[in-house]
Amino acid sequence: MKLVIAIIKPSRLEEVRQALNSLDVHGMTVTEVKGYGRQKGHSEIYRGTEYAVHFLPKLKIEIAVEDSQSDAIVSAIRESAQTGRIGDGKIFVLDLLAVTRIRTGETGAAAL
Amino acid sequence: MKLNKTLTVLGSALGALALLAGPALAQDAPKLDTGDTAWMLTSTALVLMMTIPGLALFYGGMVRKKNVLATVMQSFAITCLVTIIWYVVGYSMAFTDGGSTQAWLGGFAKIFHNNVGVTTTNALAGTIPEYVFSMFQMTFAIITPALIAGAFAERMKFSAMMIFMGLWSLIVYSPIAHWVWGGGFLGSWGVLDFAGGTVVHINAGVAGLVCALVLGKRKGFGTANMAPHNLVLSVIGASLLWVGWFGFNAGSAVASNALAGAAMMNTQVATAAAALAWMFAEWIVVKKPSVLGIISGAVAGLVAVTPASGFVNPTGALVIGLVAGALCYLAAAHMKKMFGYDDSLDAFGVHGVGGIIGALLTGVFADPAINPLGATHSIVTQFYGIIFTIAWTAVASFVILMVVKVLVGLRPSEQEEEEGLDITQHGESVNE
Numbered sequence: 001m002k003l004v005i006a007i008i009k010p011s012r013l014e015e016v017r018q019a020l021n022s023l024d025v026h027g028m029t030v031t032e033v034k035g036y037g038r039q040k041g042h043s044e045i046y047r048g049t050e051y052a053v054h055f056l057p058k059l060k061i062e063i064a065v066e067d068s069q070s071d072a073i074v075s076a077i078r079e080s081a082q083t084g085r086i087g088d089g090k091i092f093v094l095d096l097l098a099v100t101r102i103r104t105g106e107t108g109a110a111a112l
Numbered sequence: 113m114k115l116n117k118t119l120t121v122l123g124s125a126l127g128a129l130a131l132l133a134g135p136a137l138a139q140d141a142p143k144l145d146t147g148d149t150a151w152m153l154t155s156t157a158l159v160l161m162m163t164i165p166g167l168a169l170f171y172g173g174m175v176r177k178k179n180v181l182a183t184v185m186q187s188f189a190i191t192c193l194v195t196i197i198w199y200v201v202g203y204s205m206a207f208t209d210g211g212s213t214q215a216w217l218g219g220f221a222k223i224f225h226n227n228v229g230v231t232t233t234n235a236l237a238g239t240i241p242e243y244v245f246s247m248f249q250m251t252f253a254i255i256t257p258a259l260i261a262g263a264f265a266e267r268m269k270f271s272a273m274m275i276f277m278g279l280w281s282l283i284v285y286s287p288i289a290h291w292v293w294g295g296g297f298l299g300s301w302g303v304l305d306f307a308g309g310t311v312v313h314i315n316a317g318v319a320g321l322v323c324a325l326v327l328g329k330r331k332g333f334g335t336a337n338m339a340p341h342n343l344v345l346s347v348i349g350a351s352l353l354w355v356g357w358f359g360f361n362a363g364s365a366v367a368s369n370a371l372a373g374a375a376m377m378n379t380q381v382a383t384a385a386a387a388l389a390w391m392f393a394e395w396i397v398v399k400k401p402s403v404l405g406i407i408s409g410a411v412a413g414l415v416a417v418t419p420a421s422g423f424v425n426p427t428g429a430l431v432i433g434l435v436a437g438a439l440c441y442l443a444a445a446h447m448k449k450m451f452g453y454d455d456s457l458d459a460f461g462v463h464g465v466g467g468i469i470g471a472l473l474t475g476v477f478a479d480p481a482i483n484p485l486g487a488t489h490s491i492v493t494q495f496y497g498i499i500f501t502i503a504w505t506a507v508a509s510f511v512i513l514m515v516v517k518v519l520v521g522l523r524p525s526e527q528e529e530e531e532g533l534d535i536t537q538h539g540e541s542v543n544e
Binding site for chain 2: 009011014018042043044045046053083085
């Protein structure tokens with residue numbers, strides 16, 4: 001099993017959700033996060049005082065999937081989250097050791 | 113306004129009155145009344161409160177968080193812009209005798225409030241100083257364009273909005289205010305509009321619809337989550353609108369008298385009825401009585417009772433409120449979906465539709481026992497008032513939008529719209 005973590009632009013969430021839905025991915029966790037990579041922040045000016053805002057709002061999507069689905073999901077996220085402009089985000093794939101569904105106690109792929 | 117009818121008689125005297133500055137001719141004119149003046153000073157402050165912060169918060173709560181500052185900024189900037197325009201030329205165009213053009217447009221004798229001083233009055237309101245009358249009318253000139261902003265929320269460049277609103281105030285608001293209240297042809301025909309159903313609400317609602325159609329939908333409309341980011345702000349805003357509306361409607365008696373009291377009672381009853389009507393309609397259709405629903409219904413009731421408030425009795429106001437609450441719900445929740453336009457905060461669905469309902473029903477329920485000027489009421493005359501207002505505001509708003517589009521463009525880039533107007537238009541953001 002894999003854990004796919006994608007950092008995306010907040011405005012692309014709906015497109016990503018639809019793309020994953022069409023791959024039969026019906027669950028995900030989304031967190032509002034802040035960060036920066038190559039896209040630097042911007043500055044805001046309040047009564048003449050300038051503040052550098054280094055950390056930009058992004059969304060972090062986490063999805064636990066079976067090994068066989070992983071590549072298709074990564075490319076679906078890449079296509080649906082891409083605007084072509086700097087700041088589109090990144091996708092990380094990690095090995096997932098164990099999963100348990102709390103309600104039933106199921107483990108492994110059955111709990112995904 | 114209650115003195116509309118007398119204007120045809122007084123109209124010719126108006127220019128001379130302005131030049132000779134009041135007291136010289138005062139033996140026939142009503143005397144200044146301290147009670148009236150006190151109430152109109154109060155009403156003026158109340159109506160200004162409707163726009164800032166009332167409307168700013170009402171609208172600000174309904175947009176997404178990335179656009180909240182841009183939305184409250186629109187109300188605030190329009191307040192400042194229209195104040196200057198009204199002082200310089202708007203008041204003169206609306207409320208000064210236009211001579212040969214009197215049916216269509218007022219004159220320019222009071223540019224920069226020339227010929228207005230501490231001793232003058234306007235023939236339309238002889239018991240209060242002219243400065244107070246102009247200030248009171250100014251607050252109406254301010255809120256009308258501010259209402260339009262609800263239709264194009266979250267997707268208009270600030271520069272485009274400023275140019276549009278400045279031109280709109282001059283080309284649309286001042287003439288229509290003159291037609292109905294300033295001695296123009298609609299008032300002469302007997303169109304009843306106590307506090308601004310046609311001048312303010314139909315006018316702004318229809319202009320809003322034109323803006324929504326010309327600008328097009330927000331990016332992601334129909335798929336992205338565009339839910340209001342903080343309805344508590346909207347509840348505070350709607351509540352300030354309700355309280356401020358007593359200045360709007362009871363203030364439109366332009367006197368501290370029983371008619372103002374009737375207008376206040378009518379306003380309260382219609383607003384409560386419309387709020388409940390919207391709430392119950394939504395409760396029946398979608399099974400939940402929503403907070404946004406009850407406050408939207410209240411605003412719909414305030415809008416619909418506006419032209420009626422000084423003509424109908426409270427039972428008439430009750431019926432107007434119930435009809436407006438239910439029909440505005442249908443307009444905002446269903447008609448908008450049916451036609452697919454993005455009137456983001458329902459400027460047309462509430463102000464346009466509610467204004468038309470109120471203007472028509474004023475012709476049905478006007479009660480001469482409340483106001484003798486309503487004795488000749490007719491739904492047909494009301495209809496003429498609505499048609500002329502819609503025609504002028506629709507055509508002129510469209511043309512102004514085209515001019516602005518050529519000058520600076522109407523919408524920010526797609527990327528700016530995605531990032532939000534707060535940061536891209538104003539360089540500021542609401543922090544967590």
